[in-house]
């Protein structure tokens with residue numbers, strides 16, 4: 022899966038699922054604010070959904086992300102308005118670092134979806150019945166593979182293939198491999214250097 | 228679409244290419260970094276095995292969490308110490324210039340750039356801080372950016388941006404006695420709204436702007452973001468060049484100054500430049516402005532009545548009602564006489580030498596009112612040192628102000644300087660959001676720096692024009 026100029030295209034994500042049920046799950050639940058006074062996103066994975074997963078005394082609560090059978094999941098199946106609330110980039114960072122590569126849900130908050138895109142994580146949507154059916158299937162088949170086809174806008178699990186929706190701009194960015202502005206701009210490094218040298222005030226170290 | 232403005236010219240000068248996303252890849256001439264927003268970006272860089280592309284065009288300082296009282300290491304707050312250590316390591320590894328507290332050059336990022344002369348006309352400047360707009364005072368194109376964008380700049384020396392519209396805000400006439408740049412920008416935000424600038428870059432122009440010193444120009448550009456504009460700028464002129472000539476960059480290198488001046492001149496907006504919008508404000512009419520609410524747009528002239536929510540536009544009524552409840556103010560009354568508990572003279576809006584000098588003239592020979600906690604937090608170590616040498620520190624301390632080390636301090640309450648309970652604070656900073664100064668019940672009243680010290684002395688919000696000043700020898 023390598024796109025032009027070293028930016029991976031994300032036309033396809035494949036892996037086992039984890040169901041996270043509930044509407045309006047906000048970014049404060051995904052990553053509580055007290056974990057934000059950190060110098061790197063590196064360790065955020067362990068804090069994903071922390072207050073849902075652990076008691077005050079750190080004992081584990083009942084939560085899918087604590088279950089052995091879901092611990093290698095890479096496709097999160099959620100309900101509506103997932104990721105609402107503050108715009109913190111820490112939220113998708115935490116999910117990604119926990120292991121999530123794609124989200125399937127009824128709907129996503131706009132800024133959250135945008136932040137996911139900046140990390141190359143697709144957020145695909147389907148109607149409530151489809152999502153509920155998928156969540157039930159994941160419960161019964163924790164080792165079953167879910168194929169999220171971003172380009173074809175389908176999700177396949179077991180013998181079932183369903184149509185899903187991917188926002189146009191998101192699909193283009195992921196499929197064409199232009200979602201990563203860092204890589205995109207880095208591929209123009211020579212032109213950048215020439216631009217720098219042409220500016221009267223710039224003196225570069227050699 | 229605008230044409231021939233400084234914005235258009237600097238944009239064109241720095242355009243590398245158009246990206247397939249539809250955005251423009253813009254070269255960044257100066258990347259300023261600080262301890263709070265850069266560590267995650269360095270982490271992402273390491274994760275991808277990338278290096279800082281242009282360390283020589285990057286400059287670091289500490290300001291947000293640095294303690295302004297006891298600065299001995301390790302800092303009392305472990306998280307602050309960790310962030311500081313992280314920054315030290317990152318800049319050392321990458322070979323980035325660092326104005327650290329032992330250098331004598333440390334200070335708020337938007338104070339030190341201009342004072343060292345690295346902020347220059349015609350540069351593109353970015354920083355992971357929304358008040359980066361400050362640097363536009365020099366005719367730079369300066370924007371605040373987010374964490375992923377910091378990574379972009381570190382890794383590539385560029386930023387992906389969409390071009391915005393340009394609104395010219397012309398302030399005509401002459402500002403009256405006691406009326407400062409801060410009042411001009413508070414009035415602009417009051418009129419155009421906190422979201423009036425969304426999608427725009429502001430060009431400030433007109434006689435009243437041209438007559439401002441650089442400190443005043445910075446106060447105005449600083450708060451562009453409170454008006455919704457990500458950037459604001461003023462065309463460079465002789466005032467700009469005089470400031471620059473004295474800075475580290477040029478004081479020993481007049482040749483470089485002469486070499487760059489034609490470029491600075493060339494990026495000024497053309498006489499016949501085209502703007503997407505033009506707004507005119509009569510500077511003669513302005514008076515000191517103070518806020519009565521919990522957004523910077525909720526301001527009012529010191530002699531004017533606080534508006535009744537029902538007299539405001541429909542979409543503003545609800546927030547106004549809640550703000551007035553929080554602030555405990557009554558429509559129809561003026562803000563004069565509103566009692567304060569704290570006075571904060573500081574922040575990147577108003578903690579430069581000229582601000583402190585003007586405020587000191589008013590303070591000399593007077594006393595802070597009983598029960599008022601008043602503090603002066605210089606914007607940088609250089610401002611602090613110069614002010615101490617000029618005797619300003621003594622004037623403030625004799626009057627009962629505490630004198631702190633340089634940093635953001637109570638502007639955002641990330642270090643130990645915070646409001647407590649429902650304290651009311653006369654503040655020279657830029658944001659009066661609920662909780663901004665460290666207490667969710669705290670009440671912030673924004674105003675110009677002389678109004679702040681006047682309030683400290685009287686114990687309540689007061690019209691500075693009624694106070695006489697004493698000349699500082």
Ligand code: SF4
Nearest residue numbers: 358574575635638639
């Ligand atoms: S002084 Fe306040 S507004 Fe300025 S950079 Fe510091 S925290 Fe931000």
